[in-house]
Amino acid sequence: MPRTVSRVSYGSRGADLVVVSVSAPPERRAVPGRGPVVVLTANVHGDECTGTGALLRLLPLLEAQLTQGTVHLYPSLNPDGLERRTRRVPEDDQDLNRQFPGDAFGSPAERLAHAAWTDLAARRPDVLIDLHADCPGAVPYVLLDRAVSLRSTARTELEAQARTLAAATGLTVIHEYPDDRYQRFRLDRSLTGAALNRLQIPAITIEAGPRLVLDPDAVDLAVRGVLGVLGQLGMVDGGAPVVAPSVAGGPWRRESGPRASTTGVLVPRVRPGQPLARSAVVAEVRSLAGGLLEEVIAESAGFVLAPAERAHVVPGVAVCTWATAEVA
Ligand SMILES: [Zn+2]
Numbered sequence: 001m002p003r004t005v006s007r008v009s010y011g012s013r014g015a016d017l018v019v020v021s022v023s024a025p026p027e028r029r030a031v032p033g034r035g036p037v038v039v040l041t042a043n044v045h046g047d048e049c050t051g052t053g054a055l056l057r058l059l060p061l062l063e064a065q066l067t068q069g070t071v072h073l074y075p076s077l078n079p080d081g082l083e084r085r086t087r088r089v090p091e092d093d094q095d096l097n098r099q100f101p102g103d104a105f106g107s108p109a110e111r112l113a114h115a116a117w118t119d120l121a122a123r124r125p126d127v128l129i130d131l132h133a134d135c136p137g138a139v140p141y142v143l144l145d146r147a148v149s150l151r152s153t154a155r156t157e158l159e160a161q162a163r164t165l166a167a168a169t170g171l172t173v174i175h176e177y178p179d180d181r182y183q184r185f186r187l188d189r190s191l192t193g194a195a196l197n198r199l200q201i202p203a204i205t206i207e208a209g210p211r212l213v214l215d216p217d218a219v220d221l222a223v224r225g226v227l228g229v230l231g232q233l234g235m236v237d238g239g240a241p242v243v244a245p246s247v248a249g250g251p252w253r254r255e256s257g258p259r260a261s262t263t264g265v266l267v268p269r270v271r272p273g274q275p276l277a278r279s280a281v282v283a284e285v286r287s288l289a290g291g292l293l294e295e296v297i298a299e300s301a302g303f304v305l306a307p308a309e310r311a312h313v314v315p316g317v318a319v320c321t322w323a324t325a326e327v328a
Contacts, residue, residue: 003063010115011091011108015080017116020059020073024066024235035069036233039125040226041116042074044097044132044191046081046088050209051131054222061223068235072123077116077191085212098186100194116191121199127165128195128203129229131222134321136210138306139247139273140221141174141323142166143205143254145190146182149197162202168232169206169225172246172273174305175253175326204229247273247303250326254305257320260285260313262293268320269295272304283319300324 007016024035040058042051055075062071076082077096084090094109101121102113120128134141144162147155166173176182187193195203206225209218230236260266264285270276278301285294302324313319 003059008115008119010112017077017079017119018075019119020055020075021070022059022062022066022073023070024068028067030067030234036126036235037069037124038071038230038233038235039120039123039128040071040073040131041077041120041128041191042131043076043078043082044130045095045211046076046078046084046086046090047211048087048131048133049082049212049214050133050218050222051206052076052082053214053219054131054226057219057223058226061227062236065236066230067237069233071230071235072120072125074116074120078112087211097190100189100191101198117194125195125199126201127229127233128192128199128201129165129226130191130203130205131226132205132207133209133211133218134207134306135309137272138207138321139172139303139323140206140208140218140225141172141305142169142225143192143207144173144175145187145193145196145203145205146176146179147196147200148179148183148188150200154200158196158200158202162196162204165202165229165232166204168228169204170228170246171206171208171221171225172323173250173252174323175251177254247275247323249275252302252323253326255300255302255322255324257304257308257318257322258282258296258299259316259318260294260296261315263314264288264293264312266308266311266313266319268304268307270304272307272320275301275303277301285313298322 004021055073089109091108099113101117103110192203209215280298281295283296304320305323306321
């Protein structure tokens with residue numbers, strides 16, 4: 001079955017979001033009926049294009065291999081940001097990923113969020129996967145939101161469903177910040193946060209690759225991660241053999257890394273993904289003359305999830321994003 005392309009208009013510039021849909025042809029379906037509906041989104045942050053590359057690569061794969069259900073692909077939810085190479089929505093410098101479900105009469109970012117949300121919600125997805133990029137050197141990972149708006153049993157069930165899909169990516173699974181910070185940071189208004197809390201469907205975020213460039217290995221990881229989930233859902237045969245550098249142990253939770261207390265050159269002492277005990281030295285701060293000003297110490301056991309994108313720090317700056325043990 002050929003791909004179906006539709007367009008969603010938004011904002012004042014008359015630009016469109018592009019949506020490409022692929023359904024398993026009837027003769028290929030093992031089970032009659034509609035099958036699972038999956039929404040794949042990318043480039044909510046305009047400078048994070050791994051997902052865009054992954055969706056473009058997935059399109060012909062899905063046309064050839066989808067045996068069940070329908071996949072709706074949104075290769076860029078922030079096309080102006082993609083064009084301008086900016087994380088935020090250029091028109092108002094807002095983070096699109098804190099605006100969902102958006103507002104038809106709000107700011108440009110809120111209107112864009114509303115247009116995207118209204119379109120994807122109308123497609124009645126069973127699962128949503130949003131593709132992002134963290135930074136060069138980061139461990140590729142899959143991020144789990146918190147269903148803070150749901151009552152206890154429903155919350156436990158929905159979060160377990162999301163966890164199962166996350167595991168199927170083959171990537172290291174990281175839980176979001178604890179509930180209080182999760183809400184304070186408006187993460188329930190991220191796309192996956194809103195999908196979980198409002199649509200009440202399992203939703204996961206894949207973080208792979210550097211920003212601004214299509215790194216072929218990162219695109220490959222993201223493609224394999226998505227195929228792993230589609231395999232888990234019975235939509236492609238057998239899933240994909242995922243070969244990803246998954247960090248053993250866990251469950252893990254995202255945490256702000258230890259902070260520098262001096263000013264100087266930030267020199268990492270460990271590699272991302274390397275398991276570390278509490279009090280291990282994560283990085284050092286040195287003067288330009290080479291003097292050791294500070295050793296920055298891990299406050300808990302865990303590992304560096306993503307290095308800070310900087311080579312100079314001042315007191316109070318986190319030297320990395322950290323992964324620590326999630327307390328069940
Ligand atoms: Zn992002």
